[in-house]
């Protein structure tokens with residue numbers, strides 16, 4: 096697999112070029128992670144739907160920037176019933192910072208996913224988090240090594256895939272938390288059918304997350320019926336009252 100991905104939307108190409116240059120941390124982190132599988136189980140036992148709410152100040156597919164205090168947004172998401180949070184730390188295209196992740200993780204007690212374009216081992220050391228995103232398309236042949244490097248530091252790696260080949264690579268790398276991204280990072284368009292197509296190929300003991308494009312309770316139901324253990328929602332939560340939006344999407348209808 097080509098680690099850089101040849102046919103990428105220009106915005107994504109720019110994100111990836113910037114990510115490749117980004118330095119890592121100087122010292123190796125050692126994380127005492129909050130268990131994501133336990134958090135999912137507790138939510139289900141509570142009769143609610145596990146939602147990972149994403150603090151995403153902006154993105155290449157969003158208009159404008161939300162400049163509220165990220166910590167306040169995070170608290171509201173948890174008050175609305177979020178099982179976990181996803182925090183963008185990519186600075187140039189998503190308005191994220193490692194500092195806001197640090198502050199958010201101090202302020203809440205749910206597991207926090209670091210959302211970034213990690214392509215080299217030392218970039219794992221930039222900041223502590225409970226889960227860390229590894230995007231199969233971008234790490235290519237280094238996936239197994241990065242999964243292992245993440246686990247050695249105490250992170251729970253969430254491996255993101257968009258195609259069958261990437262899913263096969265993720266499972267071969269030993270991923271036990273897999274996110275199927277409905278957004279094609281080549282074209283940036285979203286199709287919930289991606290999750291429906293790939294989910295049946297995922298073994299039952301893998302925790303499966305449906306990512307991107309989930310906007311309504313109907314979308315939530317559709318992804319749950321297709322086998323999603325949890326949903327990762329950004330835009331539809333960030334648009335408006337984040338507490339109310341999180342509550343609506345995590346409440347069974």
Ligand SMILES: O=P(O)(O)OC[C@@H](O)[C@@H](O)c1c[nH]c2ccccc12
Nearest residue numbers: 276306307308309327328329330331
């Ligand atoms: O805003 P949405 O459509 O709800 O999507 C959230 C999340 O899945 C999306 O932000 C995302 C999925 N994979 C990524 C990788 C990097 C940055 C962002 C992402």
